[in-house]
Amino acid sequence: MLLAIDSSTAQIGLALYDEATVPGELFWKSRAHHTAQLAPALAELLERVGITMDSVKALGVAIGPGSFTSLRVGLAFVKGLALARHIPLIGIPTLDIVAASVPLSDRKLAAVLQAGRGRLAVGWYKPTESGWQAHGEAVTMTAGELEQKIHKPVIVCGELTAEDRQCLARKFKNVMLASPAQCARRPGVLAEIAWKRWQAGKTDVVASLAPIYLHVLGGLPV
């Protein structure tokens, strides 16, 4: 059994995955209470499906981009579990999860998530034989700026507000907006990607796995 946790943004997600099935999956939008909600939600999910942590043999975690506090909460939590239970940990870029839930197409894909203050983090993906392949690093911009960049047919998928959708719909000839249900970033998808990485033996070093933070200013001295 693999346990996946995604706390990149306001959405918290948990999933249990065993290669053949997803025995439990849970995601909700939290009002900035990740610290207080994550551990009890996991305990409740395990209890509900009758699985104990002893059956969990690997951990998957979304490593961002995302906001400082929420990413820190999720990473600290899974690192604690990995170190205490001596199980491997696999970190997956958050926008890869968004991309993986879109059926492959010959168009390019813009995977997005909310970056705070009305902006989006946008990652570009190209279709390849092995699925969507990330192309360059994620950058932050407003929905309006994203709309301006689109001149060819593109799929846009991920966390989009009603305003973002309205703004992007102006480019209806070139923009194919994924439906809200398809845009939901499912922890079950994260679990599936992490499972494949685990089976391929590509696990991460627990101590040094670092999140990808979204900075308010570009090129900020840290």
Added chain:
Amino acid sequence: MPILDAHSFEFFSKSPEQTRRLGMRLGALLQPGDLICLQGDLGAGKTTFVQGVARGWGTLDEVSSPTFVLVNAYRRLDGAQLSHFDAYRVESLGEAEELDLDALLERGPLFIEWPERVEPILPVERLWAWLEYEFEEHRSMRFTARGKRYESLLDALQQKTYGAG
């Protein structure tokens, strides 16, 4: 010092009690996501003002200067949180950014002391207050609003203070 315009409000306080009372009026008007910047030297009345704000907002927690802990959080019975951040000891913008002010704003209103030190990472829309020592217990306070939410907040504060604006 800003030039006074329609979106500014000036108040002269003759005592800490009066400063606290103005704070209480503002506190009662606050909503989650409101950002209030308090600029002023030591002794200008920043902490006194926030004491009033916290009371008016409805917390039972005691207000102290957050210089050493960076961020104080005051709780209310409905689960909301008022955050009080002191940027005096923050050494870089990167360090300030890691405190995740956006997350604090999601949980409730946020007050920042020494905001000029972290100005580049702050949201553009906000209420900015300049507090100044005049003499003895007298302090001057100038508020400037940027953005619709803050303009109406300042209007409401003005009305509460002086009656019909």
